[in-house]
Amino acid sequence: MKVLVIEDDHKIAGSIKKGLEQEGNTVDLAFDGETGLDLATEVNHDVVILDLMLPKMDGIEVSKSLRKENIHTPILMLTARGGLSDKLIGFESGADDYLVKPFAFEELIARVNALTRRPSEIKNSKLIINNLELDINRFEVKLENKNVGLSRKE
Template identity: 50%
Template sequence: MHILVIEDEKRLAYLLRRVLQEERHTVDLAHDGQSGLDLALSDTYDVVILDLMLPGIDGLEICRQMRAEHVTTPILMLTARGAIEDRVTGLNVGADDYLTKPFAMAELLARINALLRRRDRRFDDNLQLTVGDLTLDLVRHEARRAGRVIELTAKEFALLEYLMRHPGQVLSRTQIINAVWRYDIDALSNVVDIYIHYLREKIDQGFDYPLIKTVRGVGYKIEARESGK
């Protein structure tokens, strides 16, 4: 699963990343409120671990803005505070669970697993994305078109997942880079075009119609063929 950790205490953030990676999760880190919010709003994560006290924008405001933008990613809020009113405030603004520092890593992992199970019960359809005759199984990490298995690299899979989570929506190169690559745009001026080319060779060539479309001057989208065409 893909987890975002927003924690300004770097020692703890790196420890969390190591523990979660040992559990075979993919982990992104943010050490301040603004960068954490920017990543969280990309809506590409399975869980967000969010510290309450952050430089700049605090955890409560990040949580409010995520929910205001209809980002439904489960949020596990961390804080050194133990007062009941702080926990209540966090839950009221949209956090799904609350963990007070210091905590045992075993409890953190148990709470993350509980959030994932809860999400999976509510959103079972999101574990398999479908556009036309293309399906993407997020559990098996497998792509199929017209029943044919398509081999994808990790980055190709991440790009295809992002496109398929927004079917019919035109996504700019900047949006795609922020969601899939998350680092210096200047160093990646043509990486989106290159990977779109790779995907087209795998999921469009040899099939009845293309799914990935170019919108000139804007970006790319994925959509099924309209009926009758």
């Protein structure tokens, strides 16, 4: 699994990276929101672990920006802010889960594994190239707006 950790505290980021790598994962690190957003948009990750309070761009803005760009990678917010309003704002920004620091590493792993077990959401089920249209949800292919008869296997 490929994980992006966006955390400004180098010690916490390093500990998370080490633990995730010991579990067999590949980990990319970013220490500010802008760099994290760039990595998240340029590289395909299975999950993003995102701190809320970051330099350059906070975690809420990173999360909103990812969702605005139609990036549906699961986001786990990992932050010291544990108030109900903070959690609600995090979820509203696009986070899929929220874990408050300090945390048990075993719980972090369990939450990451739970997030990656969920099927990816497909927002746009149609692929259109010139006069060819493929609808993945309906298993239909159209050429020049006419259905192409394909078997289920095709």
